[in-house]
Amino acid sequence: MPYEPLPDLSAMSLAQIAAAVKARRLPPIESWHPEETMDSGMRIAADGTWFHNGSPIYRLAMVRAFSTLLMRDDDGQHWLVTPQCRQSVEVEDAAFIAVEMQARHGALAFRLNTDELIVAGPDHRLRATGNPEVPAIYLGVRHGCEARLNRSTWLQIANHALAGSNGMNVVSRGISFPLVP
Known part of the structure; x- marks a missing residue:
């Protein structure tokens, strides 16, 4: 098929x-x-x-x-x-790359470089590493593997956070995730 x-x-x-x-x-x-x-x-x-x-x-x-x-x-x-x-x-870094993000009704959906969709939440957590000046954001995918948000997706999620009222945190499926390590 x-x-x-x-x-x-x-x-x-x-x-x-x-x-x-x-x-x-x-x-x-x-x-x-x-x-x-x-x-x-x-x-x-x-x-x-x-x-x-x-x-x-x-x-x-x-x-x-x-x-x-x-x-x-x-x-x-x-x-x-x-x-x-x-x-x-x-x-070298993460097994997947998150290449796009959309916010929908309290959930953040991501498209990966493998054309797979992941919705952040309890089973697919966001994790911030690095330092406040140069953060790196990772999304849990499955079986311990993660996707790193590419630059444009990082900007999408940062703009989403700035447009909200949670500072540099985002909420997806009821879970708050900090975007600053």
């Missing part, structure tokens, strides 16, 4: 975003416990580009497929997990 790109995030209602998130079917990697471990030869650069053996992966469909198998362990190591094997992946 060919991949159907999502509509423009700015044109979607919160109900449409929630339906798209719910419709996303992901492999049950949390239930897989393979014994074999090896190196995948993959690297995810800080700008979100995926590489295999030093060459960029240009097919977005492959990146999307691999991203559904990605997890990060308690030591911070990223892995591609299949029922038979887990393969290490070098990640």
Whole structure:
């Protein structure tokens, strides 16, 4: 079945975003416990580009497929997990990049560089690191993996915070998240 790109995030209602998130079917990697471990030869650069053996992966469909198998362990190591094997992946910063944000009815929805939608909240928390002059904002995605907000998305969320009454905090699904470390 060919991949159907999502509509423009700015044109979607919160109900449409929630339906798209719910419709996303992901492999049950949390239930897989393979014994074999090896190196995948993959690297995810800080700008979100995926590489295999030093060459960029240009097919977005492959990146999307691999991203559904990605997890990060308690030591911070990223892995591609299949029922038979887990393969290490070098990640320079975050496994995903948040490339767009929209505020809808008390929720903040993000589009990732893998064309996936995530709504910030109890299961997908925002985290501010760095320092107040140069903060970095991360969004929890799944299985310990995070998305770093790119510059334009950081500006979108900062403008949203400044337009509200919570200072440099934003609220999504009832949870307040500081944007300053």
